Amino acid sequence: MLGTMKPTNSITKTISHKLKNISRTPLSSSSIPKEKVDCLVIGAGVVGIAVAKELSVKHGREVLVVDSAPTFGTGTSSRNSEVIHAGIYYPPNSLKAFFCVRGKELLYKYCKDHEVPHKQIGKLIVANGLSEIPKLSALMTRGIQNGVESLTMMDSYEAMTLEPELQCLKALWSPSSGIVDSHSLMLSLVGEAESHGTTFSYNTAVIGGHIEGNEIQIHVSGSNAIANWNGRSELDSELILVPKLVVNSAGLSAPAIAKRMKGLPNGIIPASHYARGCYFTLSNTKSPFKHLIYPIPEVGGLGVHVTLDLNGQVKFGPDVEWIEGIHDIPSFLNMFDYSVREDRAKQFYPAIRKYYPGLKDGSLEPGYAGIRPKLSGPEEGSTDFVVQGEDIHGISGLVNLFGIESPGLTSCMAIAEHVAAKLLK
Numbered sequence: 001m002l003g004t005m006k007p008t009n010s011i012t013k014t015i016s017h018k019l020k021n022i023s024r025t026p027l028s029s030s031s032i033p034k035e036k037v038d039c040l041v042i043g044a045g046v047v048g049i050a051v052a053k054e055l056s057v058k059h060g061r062e063v064l065v066v067d068s069a070p071t072f073g074t075g076t077s078s079r080n081s082e083v084i085h086a087g088i089y090y091p092p093n094s095l096k097a098f099f100c101v102r103g104k105e106l107l108y109k110y111c112k113d114h115e116v117p118h119k120q121i122g123k124l125i126v127a128n129g130l131s132e133i134p135k136l137s138a139l140m141t142r143g144i145q146n147g148v149e150s151l152t153m154m155d156s157y158e159a160m161t162l163e164p165e166l167q168c169l170k171a172l173w174s175p176s177s178g179i180v181d182s183h184s185l186m187l188s189l190v191g192e193a194e195s196h197g198t199t200f201s202y203n204t205a206v207i208g209g210h211i212e213g214n215e216i217q218i219h220v221s222g223s224n225a226i227a228n229w230n231g232r233s234e235l236d237s238e239l240i241l242v243p244k245l246v247v248n249s250a251g252l253s254a255p256a257i258a259k260r261m262k263g264l265p266n267g268i269i270p271a272s273h274y275a276r277g278c279y280f281t282l283s284n285t286k287s288p289f290k291h292l293i294y295p296i297p298e299v300g301g302l303g304v305h306v307t308l309d310l311n312g313q314v315k316f317g318p319d320v321e322w323i324e325g326i327h328d329i330p331s332f333l334n335m336f337d338y339s340v341r342e343d344r345a346k347q348f349y350p351a352i353r354k355y356y357p358g359l360k361d362g363s364l365e366p367g368y369a370g371i372r373p374k375l376s377g378p379e380e381g382s383t384d385f386v387v388q389g390e391d392i393h394g395i396s397g398l399v400n401l402f403g404i405e406s407p408g409l410t411s412c413m414a415i416a417e418h419v420a421a422k423l424l425k
């Protein structure tokens with residue numbers, strides 16, 4: 001299936017050709033070649049791919065997706081828990097609540113119809129101290145307000161009948177939670193979008209843009225060219241794309257790209273914050289659990305939880321580590337530090353043993369890490385997804401997606417539906 005990465009139609013061929021053959025000497029803006037396109041999606045993560053699929057399959061639009069990476073889904077979309085969330089955690093009437101509940105429904109249907117590996121294994125959210133029981137009840141109330149069905153409060157005996165290795169005082173059972181193979185999902189969405197004329201152009205970075213009259217002009221460059229940029233001269237684009245519609249779904253880089261679009265009111269672009277989350281796996285051990293096990297959420301994340309992949313392998317995580325000093329160009333090239341330091345396990349053992357006392361010393365092994373695209377810092381409370389259209393920034397044909405952290409994977413198809421409706425109204 002790597003064939004999906006190859007240029008498949010004239011737009012990509014033109015782009016690849018132009019990026020390869022343009023001289024590397026600085027170009028004045030008037031000498032930069034321009035290319036008209038119908039719809040441009042910036043970023044081939046699960047959200048950008050779902051948007052491309054929605055615009056091409058459902059609305060018959062011609063879509064070009066550009067990504068600075070050599071293939072799709074190399075960012076946050078392949079560095080997460082792969083959980084299909086039910087919609088419990090988010091404030092009622094928030095975009096997160098709405099997109100999660102709607103997205104879950106669309107995702108289960110899509111996975112079933114397209115044979116994308118997934119499993120509705122259910123989740124237990126557990127209270128381990130008396131002070132956590134009211135928080136668990138509040139989560140149940142919130143979930144019901146959000147339209148999550150079949151939530152059940154269990155006492156410890158019932159929960160431990162489901163999961164004999166578990167220790168808790170009470171648990172909230174969420175049967176509609178599940179897991180999905182995110183790579184297979186993206187592969188399926190890419191294949192469908194491509195078969196409806198969408199073109200994917202990889203190693204193609206958006207470095208800025210400007211508004212000229214009624215036109216949005218997007219400045220792109222080959223990823224190699226920006227990787228070799230000396231940081232002193234001006235960063236020139238190699239090609240200007242002139243799309244009718246633009247969706248900025250560049251994940252961690254979406255606010256930086258928006259800030260580089262001249263003519264977009266700067267005050268409306270939220271500040272970016274980044275919170276790394278690391279995972280540890282269990283060495284040489286069969287999973288002690290059959291369901292997802294989550295503690296009560298913490299600031300910045302959902303707490304070090306148990307998730308399973310479709311082979312039954314267990315992983316614990318993610319924790320929350322705020323990171324700073326992220327610059328635009330390294331972020332466009334996904335040059336984040338994704339290493340998992342072994343010493344972080346020290347904090348994992350006590351966190352996991354609160355609900356899994358049988359965890360043996362020395363059994364955790366470093367897994368992988370992902371980075372949450374946050375719009376608020378450590379002390380600022382959580383924020384909602386931000387979907388900015390003409391109503392906010394005044395530019396027709398442009399949608400910016402900011403802060404698409406969890407539950408962005410679950411929500412991808414609902415976000416795509418909403419973005420298409422916003423653009424094509």
Ligand SMILES: Cc1cc2nc3c(=O)[nH]c(=O)nc-3n(C[C@H](O)[C@H](O)[C@H](O)COP(=O)(O)OP(=O)(O)OC[C@H]3O[C@@H](n4cnc5c(N)ncnc54)[C@H](O)[C@@H]3O)c2cc1C
Nearest residue numbers: 043045046047068075076077080081083206251408409410
């Ligand atoms: C630790 C962790 C755990 C999570 N767990 C879950 C979960 O269990 N369930 C759930 O529903 N959600 C979860 N999420 C959230 C989910 O992973 C994200 O919401 C989702 O993957 C976001 O997808 P995206 O397409 O917006 O971004 P991304 O996947 O980051 O895609 C953005 C793309 O833009 C490209 N790009 C960047 N800059 C440029 C540029 N200048 N030009 C061109 N392309 C560019 C990147 O290469 C990348 O491919 C989790 C997130 C994290 C960090």
